[in-house]
Amino acid sequence: EVQLVESGGGLVKPGGSLRVSCAASGFTFRSYTMNWLRQAPGKGLEWVSCISGSSSSIYYADSVKGRFIVSRDNARNSLYLQMSGLRAEDTAVYYCAISSEYSRTWHGPHFFDDWGQGTLVTVSS
Amino acid sequence: DIQMTQSPSSLSASVGDRVTITCRASQSISRYLNWYQHKTGKAPKLLIYDVSSLRSGVPSRFSGSGSGTDFTLTISSLQLEDFATYYCQQSYNTPTFGGGTKLEIK
16 A cells, blocks of 8 residues: 655744655655645645656756755655745645656656645744 | 636535536646545545546546546535545646635535
């Protein structure tokens, strides 16, 4: 059974940094593209970033480009999101998710097969 | 970015009802359209991919249709466990989601 467990969320001041993690189990982690998505309070879902199994392909949403860095450790079956220059609008529940297929048009994730339950990041002074 | 617009934003219905949710893309996305179900505090679940392909394990009362810019998710006979928020998502370009449709018990 696929399990994705996010951790590391918390309260951080504007301009601060935080790293969230995702522990994966129940599948061959190194074989899959992994993603971070988020949901701000009262808002819809937003894709944030993805990283291929070998870490050779990485994409970011424009809203986080230059501030967030995605990485993975296949030996530890773990996914990470290093967030810096945090803003109030980054306040959200952050989810990790698996993508098993690529879109033939943009060559990134096609859909998000399985998700974790999320970790809350609050950016506030 | 491709904008995805869902309607209605909320919907009240009863167990056994047939429900349809609409999703419109700001440009043609061919058949690169997926649907998710999300219950508060839980992990979102993939229901349908490529407009109409049901994910394994998803009940057959869920179905999807459409192409180009206009898409629908239909639940043929609502069950208690179906009350949740539903999102469409396009993968023609950088993924974007609709604003969600909250399905509530009447």
